[in-house]
Amino acid sequence: MLALEFPPLSHIVNWPGFAGDGTLWEINKVVLIYAFAVLFTILLFTLGNKKRLVPTGAQNLAEMAVEFVEDGIVMETMGKEGIKYTPYLLSLFFFIFFTNIFEVIPVIQMPASARIALPMFLALLSYVIYHGAGFKSHGFGYIKHALVPPGVPIALLVLVIPIEFISKFLVQPFSHTVRLFANLLAGHILLVTFAVLTSGLMVGKWYAIFSPLPLLGVIFFTAFEVLVSFLQAYVFTLLTGVYINAAQSHEH
Amino acid sequence: MRRTRLLMAAAALVLLGFLGFARPAAAQESKTKLSHPAEECIKEIEAANSIDVDCQKAPNPLLPQANEILWGVVGFGVVFGFLAWKGLPGIKAGMNARTERIQGDLDAAEAQRTEAGTVLAEYQAQLAEARTESARIIEEARQAADEVRSTLQAKAESDIAELRAKAAADIEAAKTQAVADLRGEVANLAIAAAEQVVGHSLDRDTNVALVESFIDSVGATS
Numbered sequence: 330m331l332a333l334e335f336p337p338l339s340h341i342v343n344w345p346g347f348a349g350d351g352t353l354w355e356i357n358k359v360v361l362i363y364a365f366a367v368l369f370t371i372l373l374f375t376l377g378n379k380k381r382l383v384p385t386g387a388q389n390l391a392e393m394a395v396e397f398v399e400d401g402i403v404m405e406t407m408g409k410e411g412i413k414y415t416p417y418l419l420s421l422f423f424f425i426f427f428t429n430i431f432e433v434i435p436v437i438q439m440p441a442s443a444r445i446a447l448p449m450f451l452a453l454l455s456y457v458i459y460h461g462a463g464f465k466s467h468g469f470g471y472i473k474h475a476l477v478p479p480g481v482p483i484a485l486l487v488l489v490i491p492i493e494f495i496s497k498f499l500v501q502p503f504s505h506t507v508r509l510f511a512n513l514l515a516g517h518i519l520l521v522t523f524a525v526l527t528s529g530l531m532v533g534k535w536y537a538i539f540s541p542l543p544l545l546g547v548i549f550f551t552a553f554e555v556l557v558s559f560l561q562a563y564v565f566t567l568l569t570g571v572y573i574n575a576a577q578s579h580e581h
Numbered sequence: 582m583r584r585t586r587l588l589m590a591a592a593a594l595v596l597l598g599f600l601g602f603a604r605p606a607a608a609q610e611s612k613t614k615l616s617h618p619a620e621e622c623i624k625e626i627e628a629a630n631s632i633d634v635d636c637q638k639a640p641n642p643l644l645p646q647a648n649e650i651l652w653g654v655v656g657f658g659v660v661f662g663f664l665a666w667k668g669l670p671g672i673k674a675g676m677n678a679r680t681e682r683i684q685g686d687l688d689a690a691e692a693q694r695t696e697a698g699t700v701l702a703e704y705q706a707q708l709a710e711a712r713t714e715s716a717r718i719i720e721e722a723r724q725a726a727d728e729v730r731s732t733l734q735a736k737a738e739s740d741i742a743e744l745r746a747k748a749a750a751d752i753e754a755a756k757t758q759a760v761a762d763l764r765g766e767v768a769n770l771a772i773a774a775a776e777q778v779v780g781h782s783l784d785r786d787t788n789v790a791l792v793e794s795f796i797d798s799v800g801a802t803s
Contacts, residue, residue, distance in 0.1 A: 342642055355648040363656035370660050374668030380675035382682065388675070395672050416665035424660045445642065446649035451657065514642070 341521050342443055342514065362441040366427035373423075398422050398566065406570030407577075414573060417458065421451060422566040425509065429558035432517055433551050440558065442513040445506065448565075452505035455569040460498075463576030475576070501572065509565050516554045523547040768792035 344358035377391025384392050398419045403411045428441035442448050463471040476493045477486065523546040530540035625634045772788045 338642060346648075349648075353647050353651060355646075356652070357648070359649050360652040363652050367656050367659045367663075370668070371663055374664065374672060378668075378671035378675065380678060382679060391668075391672050392676055395669065395676070416669050417661060419669060420657065420661040420664050423664075424657050441649075441653075444646070444649055446645035447653045449645050450650050450653045454657075 335525055336521070338518075341517065342439075344439070358437070358439055359441045359444050359446075362428050362431045362437065362439065363447075365431065366424050366441070369427050370420075370423045394423070395419065402563075402567050402570050406567065407574040410577070411570060411574065414458075414570070418566050418570055421455070421569060422562050425451065425565055426559060426562035429513055429562055430555070432513065432520070432554050432558060438520070440513040440517055442509050442561070443517045445510050448506045448509040451565070452502045452509075455505065455572065456502040459569065459572040459576045462573050466577035466579070471576070505565070505568060505572075508568075509561050512557060512561050516550070516557050519550050520547065520554060523550060764793065764796055767796065 346355040346357045347361075349355045373387060373391050373394070376387035377389075379388040381388060395415075399412070399415055402418055402422075403415050407414065425442060425447075428447060430440075431437045432440035432443070460471075463475060467474050475497050476490045478489060478493065481489050523543045526543035527540055527547060530537055530543065622634070626632055768789050771792050772785065775788065
């Protein structure tokens with residue numbers, strides 16, 4: 330009988346510290362992934378800063394990334410008013426993407442966003458920024474702007490205002506966090522599942538002939554997780570832009 | 582180039598360091614030297630005489646770990662600081678410089694095109710002027726040639742007429758002379774013949790006058 334020992338969740342997302350174990354300064358695998366994300370971002374933008382007339386290599390990649398965030402996210406969600414948020418949204422995109430992509434990098438194979446700390450911190454930071462932008466744009470009228478949708482009959486406001494408050498002030502940061510965290514955690518668990526299944530089948534028994542099937546699953550989902558890593562970074566950044574625009578917009 | 586090599590070397594060192602340290606969570610159990618929290622946990626198990634203690638429970642994945650938040654703040658802060666200070670402005674400056682350069686080239690090309698258009702228009706105007714001038718010169722030459730031709734033709738016709746007149750006069754003179762000569766000869770022959778007939782010489786002047794009047798009468802009737 331095939332006996333698979335699937336590791337508990339804590340074993341696939343919790344990592345022992347390399348230094349300062351148990352302290353606030355503990356450095357574990359997730360922290361090293363942060364360090365790589367920082368290093369790769371700095372490398373990309375340092376090597377890409379060439380100013381050649383015809384961009385190639387890192388310069389091409391960096392310029393494409395900047396145009397992607399600026400034209401595809403900032404201009405699409407906020408227009409020219411949002412240009413000042415480009416550094417923040419660019420940082421969000423790259424930090425999330427690089428911490429996600431380690432899910433498929435051999436040996437490391439762990440997305441830092443599968444731990445709730447990073448998505449929660451970035452969602453809360455974005456929460457502060459977009460509500461801050463709303464207060465900056467509307468003053469205290471922002472409360473009304475956020476809670477009272479236009480065209481709603483006064484009688485319905487008793488219902489609508491609590492719903493809007495729960496939606497925009499309580500659920501939004503939660504959904505922003507969970508969307509990134511849950512997608513990456515689910516992808517990580519999926520890859521571990523297929524890897525464990527492949528490993529479990531690769532024994533000297535007749536059912537070893539089935540081992541290529543989960544192996545194909547590992548290969549397919551590894552490619553799929555590359556897409557998920559990019560897509561989740563894009564979605565998180567795009568939603569931040571949408572939230573900022575909704576908060577500071579004067580259109581009602 | 583040196584900066585690139587240094588950055589690549591730094592990345593390689595960090596990667597090597599990481600690979601040297603990285604190990605799965607399960608490897609925690611095979612450590613020969615226990616970490617401080619592990620030792621604390623063993624003490625807790627021993628004190629409780631049970632494995633059902635808090636430190637044995639897996640942390641809730643929905644609760645963030647303080648160290649990950651702290652390092653996340655630091656990491657994101659570094660990325661944001663670098664991109665806002667150097668990364669994004671550097672790339673944007675390069676892109677803007679390229680845009681300006683291309684725009685400048687396009688403007689210069691447009692100016693050159695306009696200038697070329699002006700030069701072409703000038704050239705075409707000059708060409709048209711030259712054509713007009715050449716046509717005028719040709720026309721003038723043609724007119725002059727016609728004039729010369731007419732003059733020469735008139736002169737030739739005049740010369741011909743003059744020559745004809747002169748020739749006619751000469752012919753007339755020659756004819757008159759010939760007639761006169763003939764008349765004289767005929768008179769002489771007639772006198773000689775008459776002398777032969779009558780046997781004596783006639784008064785020459787009378788005979789001549791007689792012959793002449795005869796000839797005139799003959800000429801008048803012919």
